[in-house]
Structure formats: structure tokens, C-alpha cells
Amino acid sequence: MKAQLLTIPTIKHTPHKDSPELERFLRRPAIDPKAEEVARRVLDDIRQKGDAAVKTYCKQFDGVSLLPGRFRVTREEIMEASAQVDLGFKRTVSEIYSRVARFGKAGMRKDWNIASPKGGVLGEKYTPLERVGAYIPGGTAPLVSTVLMTVALAKVAGVPEIVACTPSDPAGRVNPFLLHALEVAGATEVYRIGGIQAIGAMAFGTGTIRKVLKIVGPGGPYVTAAKKLVYGDVDLDMVAGPSEIAVLADETANPAHVAADLLSQLEHGTGHEKALLVTPYVAMAQKVQAEMERQLATLSRREAIVKAAENGAMFVVVDHLDTGMEVINRFAPEHLEIMTKEPRRWLQKVRNAGAVFVGAWTPESAGDFVAGPSHVLPTGGTAAAFSGLTVDSFRKRISVVAFTRADLIETLPLIETMGRVEGLDSHSRSARIRFEDLSSR
Numbered sequence: 001m002k003a004q005l006l007t008i009p010t011i012k013h014t015p016h017k018d019s020p021e022l023e024r025f026l027r028r029p030a031i032d033p034k035a036e037e038v039a040r041r042v043l044d045d046i047r048q049k050g051d052a053a054v055k056t057y058c059k060q061f062d063g064v065s066l067l068p069g070r071f072r073v074t075r076e077e078i079m080e081a082s083a084q085v086d087l088g089f090k091r092t093v094s095e096i097y098s099r100v101a102r103f104g105k106a107g108m109r110k111d112w113n114i115a116s117p118k119g120g121v122l123g124e125k126y127t128p129l130e131r132v133g134a135y136i137p138g139g140t141a142p143l144v145s146t147v148l149m150t151v152a153l154a155k156v157a158g159v160p161e162i163v164a165c166t167p168s169d170p171a172g173r174v175n176p177f178l179l180h181a182l183e184v185a186g187a188t189e190v191y192r193i194g195g196i197q198a199i200g201a202m203a204f205g206t207g208t209i210r211k212v213l214k215i216v217g218p219g220g221p222y223v224t225a226a227k228k229l230v231y232g233d234v235d236l237d238m239v240a241g242p243s244e245i246a247v248l249a250d251e252t253a254n255p256a257h258v259a260a261d262l263l264s265q266l267e268h269g270t271g272h273e274k275a276l277l278v279t280p281y282v283a284m285a286q287k288v289q290a291e292m293e294r295q296l297a298t299l300s301r302r303e304a305i306v307k308a309a310e311n312g313a314m315f316v317v318v319d320h321l322d323t324g325m326e327v328i329n330r331f332a333p334e335h336l337e338i339m340t341k342e343p344r345r346w347l348q349k350v351r352n353a354g355a356v357f358v359g360a361w362t363p364e365s366a367g368d369f370v371a372g373p374s375h376v377l378p379t380g381g382t383a384a385a386f387s388g389l390t391v392d393s394f395r396k397r398i399s400v401v402a403f404t405r406a407d408l409i410e411t412l413p414l415i416e417t418m419g420r421v422e423g424l425d426s427h428s429r430s431a432r433i434r435f436e437d438l439s440s441r
Contacts (some may be wrong), residue, residue: 005306006292010285010315015323025314026331028274030239030380031228035221039196043229046200051207057197063170066192068208071201073174073190078183081176089177093184096148096370103372104156104391118406126395128158131210133202133234134187135217135227136166138194141269142175143218147185149374150217150389155186157394162187163212165202167194196226203230216389218243218376220270237393238386241379242272245364246333246353248324248346249279249288253339254360258284259291261337261364266308267301273308276331277315278324285315325349332383335364352384408434 013019045053051068058066082090113123134150137143147164154162164187168174174192182190191209193201199219205211215227216237224241245265247258262275279285296302318324325346328336332352340346343359350356354377357364368375376389403411412431419428 005296005302006289006309006313008289008292008309008313008315010282010289010317012317013323013327014319015326022314022316022327025274025276026327026381028380030241030382031225032221032272036225036229039199039222039225039229042196043200043203043226046197046206047204050204051209054193054197054201054206054209057195058193061195061197062167064168064172064192066168066172068206070172071191071193071208073179073192077174078179078190081174081179082183084176085180090180093144093148093181096145097152097184099370099372100148100152100374101156104153108157108391108395109397113400116403116407118404118410120404120407121400121402123400125398125400126392127398128160128395129213130159131161131163131212132159132394133163133165133212133215135198135202135215135219135223136164136178136182137217137219137223138166138168138175138178142166142178144175144178144181145369145375146217147178147181147187149376151182151185151187153374153389153391154216154394157391159394161189161212163189163191163202163209165191165193165198167198168192196222199223199226199230203233214394216376216393218379221272224379237376237389238378239380239382240376240389242270242274243268244274244276244334244379245337246276246278246328246331246335247337247339248321248328249277249281249284250321250340251281251284252341253279253284255284255287255291256295257360257363258288258337258339259295262288262313263292263295263299263305264363264365264368265335266305266313267299268308269301269304271304271307271312273312274333275309275313276328276333278318278327279315280318280320280324282317285317288315321346322349328353332378332381334377334379334383335367337362337364354378354383354388 011019011021013022042057058064109126111125113121116122132154136146151162151164164182201209202212202215214235218240227236243265249258266273266275277288316327329351334354336353337357338346339360347358355367374389378386415431416428
């Protein structure tokens with residue numbers, strides 16, 4: 001008899017009944033404490049020693065010997081990489097870039113203003129950041145799509161300097177498909193550096209890599225921990241760690257489709273991925289389990305999937321879809337698929353998710369690769385507080401206030417009252433002095 005490779009717990013859940021197993025699954029840490037300990041040590045070293053420390057950790061973690069002069073990928077290497085990739089891939093990258101750019105431009109917030117009560121102007125203006133860094137994972141798989149979901153948005157936002165960091169192979173080579181995508185997306189500097197050392201180099205700056213203002217992009221536990229620790233030295237997008245998926249399914253869902261979608265997020269390879277199926281039907285959970293077993297045998301990344309599923313997969317059988325939606329909102333998944341008879345009805349009940357994929361014809365992979373919204377999304381339950389990456393993530397919002405004399409006259413009593421209460425005399429004077437006759441002094 002064939003041994004079962006996947007052991008996914010199936011639990012029954014009803015409201016007002018505690019399930020310790022479910023609670024542990026839902027309350028997973030956004031940051032791995034062990035990874036944070038390592039990241040803190042490495043970052044401190046990079047802050048003090050710069051390029052020398054980056055060189056050391058490239059060797060230690062990625063097995064690549066690089067002198068600082070080789071950190072940056074040359075223009076010639078990028079051109080050679082573009083020459084190596086096939087025409088079909090080039091067309092694919094161009095088409096996806098167009099889709100991402102179109103969505104990004106449509107969602108950009110515009111400068112706006114309103115009239116103040118006495119004829120002045122109040123508003124906001126948006127300006128691009130001057131220099132940003134994008135982390136592109138490339139360890140277990142070169143995430144070419146992440147280039148288009150990060151760098152392309154920065155380009156659309158008008159960022160003039162876009163730095164990309166991605167790990168190389170032991171010989172110092174960067175995947176040519178990834179380099180071509182970086183060229184199309186608009187990266188102005190590319191460094192063959194990955195992991196914690198890439199985050200440290202971009203956050204603090206070194207002799208060869210100038211500091212950025214913001215770091216975006218997903219990564220494994222160590223990259224995610226490093227990003228958290230450099231917040232304040234730079235701005236960040238969000239906690240974007242190992243991939244997650246939740247599926248809400250009723251009896252109309254196709255078990256083979258559900259299984260394929262769950263497997264698609266378990267295959268990333270960090271071992272920290274999460275996959276959650278919520279359904280009112282025990283039979284659906286059983287069929288999905290069987291389908292996952294069947295499909296697993298045909299997949300190239302079987303070992304990574306089994307590893308991730310051991311601690312990161314769960315099926316929850318609920319009494320009703322309403323209960324299931326409450327479970328999912330508590331989970332706050334990076335990706336949520338709604339595979340029910342009336343998916344748009346349940347979409348209205350979603351409170352916490354990075355992105356929602358509605359209906360049988362919207363696999364999560366469409367969001368990962370082609371749909372338009374960025375696939376850089378909050379993980380670890382942080383979708384309850386954070387949103388995914390957008391064009392406006394690469395822009396600053398600046399408030400604009402242009403009072404008239406009448407506006408200041410009208411608000412002077414308010415300013416003076418607040419100055420008195422807060423003990424800030426000069427605040428009050430800075431407004432009052434504009435109406436005093438200075439010539440008499």
C-alpha cells in the first residue's frame with residue numbers, strides 16, 4: 001500500500017468552543033524569533049564593517065566569494081542575460097509589465113485640494129521617493145514575477161533610483177531571466193547580494209552600495225526579520241514573509257482545483273508556508289486531501305511541499321460558511337480564495353486579507369503572475385493591519401496649507417487658546433504678530 005506523504009490535520013470547529021490546535025495555527029508569529037536573533041547579529045556587523053561584513057556573509061550564507069567590486073551586476077552582464085533568454089519569455093515579461101503598470105497607474109492617488117473657509121487652499125501633493133530598494137528572492141527559485149510586482153511599481157511611481165538586490169549562485173551568476181526582467185521593469189542598480197546582508201547593505205549603506213530610503217519585497221524568515229530590525233533606518237512596505245493561502249469552499253468547489261491551489265503556496269520552499277482550507281463539508285476536506293496526495297506525486301517540489309505541510313497546513317470543518325469566514329478573518333491570510341456558490345456575497349464579509357481571489361476561475365497564481373495588483377502582501381496575520389504593495393508605497397504624501405489673511409483672522413482665537421493651554425507662547429505669537437503694527441516699535 002502506498003504510504004501517505006501528507007499528514008494534514010482536520011479539525012471540527014464551532015463558535016464559542018475553544019480549539020487549542022486551531023488557536024496555535026491562527027496565531028502564528030509574523031517574525032521567527034530565532035531568525036530575528038541571527039538577523040540582529042548580522043545587521044550589527046554590517047552597520048559597523050560595511051562591505052567587509054557583506055562579503056563575509058555572502059560566503060557564509062550563500063556560498064559565494066565576492067569582492068566588493070563584484071557586488072554590482074554590470075551593464076554588460078545584463079545585456080548578455082537579455083540576449084540569452086527566449087523571445088517567448090521576453091513577450092511574457094512585456095505583457096505582464098503592461099498589466100501591472102496599467103493597474104498601478106489607475107490606482108495612483110492624485111494631488112487634491114479644497115478651499116479653506118476664507119478663500120485659502122488646503123490639500124495634499126504626492127512626490128516619488130528618490131531612492132528605493134527592492135529585495136528579489138532567488139534562493140530556492142528565482143522569483144522573476146517579484147521583479148515586476150516591485151520594481152515596475154517604483155518606476156510607474158517615478159522613483160529615479162531603483163536598487164534591486166538578489167542572491168547569485170556560488171559562481172556569482174544571477175539568473176538571466178531575472179536580470180532581463182529587472183531591465184524591463186526599470187531597475188537602475190542591481191546587486192548580486194541576498195539574505196540579511198542585502199537588507200543591511202540597503203538600509204545602512206556601505207562603501208559600494210548607497211543607502212536607500214525604503215525597502216520593499218518579500219523574503220524568507222531571515223529577510224523578514226532583518227527588515228523588521230532596520231525599520232527606522234529606512235521605511236518598509238510591510239511584513240512580507242513566507243507565503244500563505246486560505247480557501248473558503250462549499251460543496252460546489254472542485255476538490256482538484258482547491259488541492260492545486262493549496263499546493264501552489266506550499267511549494268515555495270522555506271518550510272514556513274501556511275495553507276488553510278475552511279469548509280462546512282467533511283467530504284470536501286477528504287476529497288481535497290486525496291487530490292493533494294495524487295497531485296503531489298507529479299510535482300517537482302514534493303520535498304518542499306511535504307516539509308511545509310507538516311506544520312503549516314490545516315483543514316477546518318465548520319458548521320456554516322459564516323463561521324468559516326470568521327475563522328479566516330482571524331487568520332488574516334496573505335491570499336484568500338473564495339470558492340463558493342455565491343463568491344461575491346462572501347467577499348462582502350472579508351475584513352482581513354492581503355488579496356482576495358473570487359470564484360472558480362481565479363486561481364491565486366493569477367495574482368502571483370499576471371492580474372495586475374502586486375503580489376507583495378502582508379503575512380503572519382499582519383493583513384489585519386497592513387495592506388499590500390501599491391504604486392503609492394513608493395511616494396510621499398505632503399500636506400499643503402495656504403491660508404489667506406481672512407483665514408488666519410478667523411482661526412487666531414483658536415491658535416491662541418491652544419498655545420495658552422499647551423504653554424507654547426511663541427506658537428500664539430507667530431500668528432498674532434502678523435496683525436501687529438511693527439512700525440510703531
